[in-house]
Amino acid sequence: MTGLIRRREFLGEHELRSRYDVVIVGGGVNGLSLAFHLAEYHGISDVAVLERSYIGSGGSGRNTQVLRATYNTPETVPLYATSLAMYGDLAQELDYNVLFSTQGNLDLCHSTDTLQVEREKVLLHRHYGVQTEMLSPEQVLEVCPFVDLTAGGELPVIGASYHPAGAFARHDSVVWGYASAANRRGVEIHQGVEVIGVDVVDGSCRGVVTNQGPVAAGRVVSAVAGWSSELARMAGVRLPLQTMALQAFVTEAYTPVLWGLVSSMDLYVYTQQTARGELVVGAETLPYNTYSTRSTFDFVAEAAKRTIQLLPFMEKARLLRQWTGLCDMTPDSSPLLGESEVSNFFLMSGMGTWGFKGAPIFGKTMAEMLATGRVDPLIAPFDPGRFREDRMVPDAASAGTHR
Ligand SMILES: Cc1cc2nc3c(=O)[nH]c(=O)nc-3n(C[C@H](O)[C@H](O)[C@H](O)COP(=O)(O)OP(=O)(O)OC[C@H]3O[C@@H](n4cnc5c(N)ncnc54)[C@H](O)[C@@H]3O)c2cc1C
Incomplete structure (x- = not known):
């Protein structure tokens, strides 16, 4: 009761x-x-x-809301791996449903350079007990069948890293x-x-x-x-900080199609679908310092273009809103x-x-x-x-x- x-x-x-x-x-x-x-x-x-x-x-x-341990140094991997494990128990610890959901992170690579970086990261992750694996383009489609392996014909996917423990929390x-x-x-x-x-x-x-x-x-x-x-x-x-703006946008809610995070290491864009069905898209920080949280049209146009290259079904999605937050970036x-x-x-x-x-x-x-x-x-x-x-x-x- x-x-x-x-x-x-x-x-x-x-x-x-x-x-x-x-x-x-x-x-x-x-x-x-x-x-x-x-x-x-x-x-x-x-x-x-x-x-x-x-x-x-x-x-x-x-x-x-992206939670992952796939960082790139011997100091940061164990730090974020411990935090991710703590998130798994957070609802019980706080007696509050934080909507934690393990769905996996897929990081697509379109160049031999990023593929090599990801390979080296996988070795580092394994050393610290973080499960990440390299995938072939065919295996990418098994994880997410909606990915266009040609990336709009511009930058074909040549492999990916996959982090099954990647998660979200509300x-x-x-x-x-x-x-x-x-x-x-x-x-x-x-x-x-x-x-x-x-x-x-x-x-x-x-x-x-x-x-x-x-x-x-x-x-x-x-x-x-x-x-x-x-x-x-x-x-x-x-x-020694620079304050930079980071933006995101969300579409109207649709039937669940995406499970987990799909991101591109070369196109610098990522997409996920929330529990409500909205598709969330994020990209890199703006290239200049600012305290303004005014959102820009350039961001939506560019991030939407790159997302559609990766996930063509997004072409039909309708934008709901966009927003901006400030990030204190260390050297x-x-x-x-x-x-x-x-x-x-x-x-x-x-x-x-x-x-x-x-x-x-x-x-x-x-x-x-x-x-x-x-x-x-x-x-x-x-x-x-x-x-x-x-x-x-x-x-x-x-x-x-x-x-
Ligand atoms: C678009 C976007 C996407 C992001 N995605 C991710 C992600 O997927 N995963 C991830 O790990 N991180 C992500 N981040 C970064 C993450 O959101 C921040 O690092 C994190 O929320 C910082 O939390 P905080 O509690 O330190 O600070 P904040 O949440 O920024 O809180 C600081 C608070 O201080 C208050 N404040 C400021 N000055 C004063 C003052 N003088 N007196 C009193 N109060 C004051 C502000 O009002 C504010 O509420 C993202 C950020 C943005 C903007």
Whole structure:
């Protein structure tokens, strides 16, 4: 009987207090994952998440929901593989259906260069226990019979890599799942509260200034993704970030035909079908820095053309809407996870185009760092100080950046 009762959960209303143990700036999937992990696994619930708009209004509600472990370095493959495994248990952990669905990722190759890159990635993946395999063009059709192997006659498919564990999760369910689970454990989530200053004295962060007054904090965490440079600037920290726009579009809903992600490593476009039947298309970031989330016609025209080359049936699909989000891109296309040069001011930034898939492991390991000081070996390579010491984790090939 209880299975039939719909649970309605709202975030409690709270007065903004003058002090918390931890203030997390940004109510996206990463800030909320951190809040949940602090409360659930470390008993730290004197936590405020400050979100200037509504939770999930940033990249967390705008991404294309792709979860995969097929990255390209010995540091990133185990990181995202662990996160993907955590996604599999997330609904039970949060007691919230996040619509997690394992459907596989197909990465088509149209040139010998990309085929070679994919072959090398497969070897790396296998070393870390991630299942990926190379497919011939004939095997591609067994996975997805709708692919035009000539790619519109322009760039024939010569092979592919296939990652059966590739998955999706409903992005706003993940946001609300973390938020309501954190809220039930005593975390305060304040929407409509903007941080306009960071209080730093003698190289140590003491709290933030908000549009509703000052708030002291033992630790402050920046989880504002596309606005990370701005928040860091308030603390006197310069980050090596470029802010870039990433776009997507969705069609009207159709009978389910596509299962899993179909992407092209050379045409830089990917397609999937949601549980509602809409076909979602994404491509690479725009080639310039911007804080604008205005969508462009060029993107739709170009991404639609490339998608139709790969999946000709898409020619008849009707566009429903398009949108844009901001990505904070690091020089090595890997995240920034750790304490900044200002003590007690932590960065959960550099989320680029990978921050949704990483949220479970980023939240877990950053919570442990805040609670115990221990740095999990999985995130040690992503310490924000690495650029000063020339210790980069270069993974642009996995990141969907502009060519
Ligand atoms: C079109 C698109 C497709 C994508 N596809 C994927 C994908 O398939 N897989 C994947 O892993 N990633 C993807 N990404 C990237 C992913 O969406 C982001 O990396 C991720 O959502 C970042 O989450 P976050 O919680 O760190 O930040 P966000 O969700 O951006 O949240 C930051 C929040 O901070 C708030 N904020 C900003 N400044 C302040 C302030 N001064 N005071 C208070 N609040 C503030 C904002 O309002 C915002 O809600 C995609 C991104 C886009 C745009």
